[in-house]
Amino acid sequence: MWIECFEGDERVEGADADALVEAMFGHIRAAHDVELPDDEIRLWARNFADASAREDGPVERLDTIGAIDVVPVTEDRIDDWLTFFDRDAFPDNPDWGSCYCLHPHTGDGPERPWRDLRADMVERLRAGATVGYLAYIDGRVGGWVNASLRSTYRKYDGLDPEGPAPDTVVGVSCFVVAPPYRRHGVSNALLGRVVADSAGRGARFVEGYPRNAADGGDADAFCGPRSLFDAHRFTPARDEGRFTVMRRDARA
Template sequence: MWVECFENDARFDGADVEVLVEQLLSHVRASHNVSYSDDEVRTWARNFADASLREDGAVVRLPSVGPVEVHPVTEDRIDDWLMLFDRDAFPDNPDWGSCYCLHPHTGDAPERPWRDVRAEMIERLRAGATVGYLAYAGGRVVGWVNASFRSSYAKYDGIDPEGPAPDTVVGVSCFVIAPPYRRHGVSSALLDHVVADGATRGARYVEGYPRRTPDGKDSTSFCGPRSMFEGREFTPVEEHEWFTLVRRPV
């Protein structure tokens, strides 16, 4: 297993997770002035180290993927959702292996053990507090989109205060695509399904939050490119520091 500093300036490999955790903490304290407590750094390092073993899916992009099917995450598809997040979503980026797409709902919060985050998201999916869709190719789950109502997102609380009520707007907060299936239109297929399904969910609008200054990296493209939204008649509503709010009626 291994752990890498969040500033990408040091990496530690080994078989003992607690040794790696303390090596990382020592490096952070010696090299970086950050506000995270020791416990937060340790939790982050343990999450990273666990993910470096657990996320063992393929990383090489496929030349083609064939037809893509999209289905909502119902109770009988939670195991598929777990397969994606437990193993296939982030083998190239263990730093995100503990996210399980909870961040839009909580906003910036202290680092938690990944098993706790995983358990909370399972309960949210079962209760309908988080709504999302899975993409399949060749019978395998390859992607996810979080398309919950904006009223459930602490991360986007307070945006466009003069706009539509948050519980009438589906917010497309995150796309997660397994590395071999990226740049094959999987996110587009997911977005198309979210838009098509909006009216049946009682939504009036669908909106997205594409990054304002994309850098071309997969790890920072999780909100989807602005061009993908514009190609589906989403229009800009507000500019924020890191993202543009775009929206269309269902």
Template sequence: MVELLRSGRAFGYLAYVEGRPAGWVNASKRAECSMYRTGVGADPPDGDVISVSCFGIAPPYRGHGLVSSLLRRVLADAPGRGMAWVEAYPFNDQTNVDEDNWRGPRSLYDAHGFELVEKLESHSVLRRHDRAGGWRASG
């Protein structure tokens, strides 16, 4: 990940609490996330979509809203990065919060106006679009 960040192929945000790193979100372009790439002819194109692929929150800081704060930052900065689309991939089975919610729970994205694009066996694809500078659900 360090090499991907240095090369510019990965992008993310760190959250700090009292000067200490407390959380992370990977907000790279979908084109750089091999697990989620759609491919040639995708609509929207892979290079035009931010892929929220994972969160990492240190145990003492879980349950204090850092994931939501990080997602709000991704949404706020997307237009400045030239992106009008943000996608997320929460697991469908949310029974083990500590291990399975590293992609964020579905409820997080619902609360931020994401809409279901596709429900796959293990996870769902959710998306929001920034229309005229105001984030709205895709559709």
């Protein structure tokens, strides 16, 4: 397992999580002026270390993939969703391995144990408070999109106050594609299904939030690139500085 400093200037490797956590904690306190309390830094390092041990899925991109089958996450697919996030989603980026796509719903806040985030998201899926889709390729989950109502996202609370009511908008907040399936059209297939289903879910609009300044890396594209929304006939609705709200009529 390994931990990399959030500033990218130190990487610690080893078999013992406790030693890794303390080594990274010592580095951060010695090398960086961070206002976070000690317990929160250690918890972040622990979440990272646990994810680096847990996320053991393949990291090599496949040259070709099979047909992509996109389906909504229902009760009988939660175990597949868990396997994807537990093992396959972030083997190359374990710093994100504790997110479980809960952040759009909760917004920024103190670090929490990954098991708590995992349990909270499972309850949201079961209750229908979070709506998302899985992309299956050759029987294995290769991708996910969170396509909940914007009214459920604390991250976007107060967005576009003169625009449509948040409970009438499906917000496409996150795409997660496992390394073997990236750049094979998985996000395109996921977004296509979201758009196709949105009117049937009672939504009037569908939105995305692509970043305005992306570095071109896979991790940086978690909101989806602007070109993806352009291809599905979304149009710019509001420039928020860090990102642009892209919107389309759900019934068109």
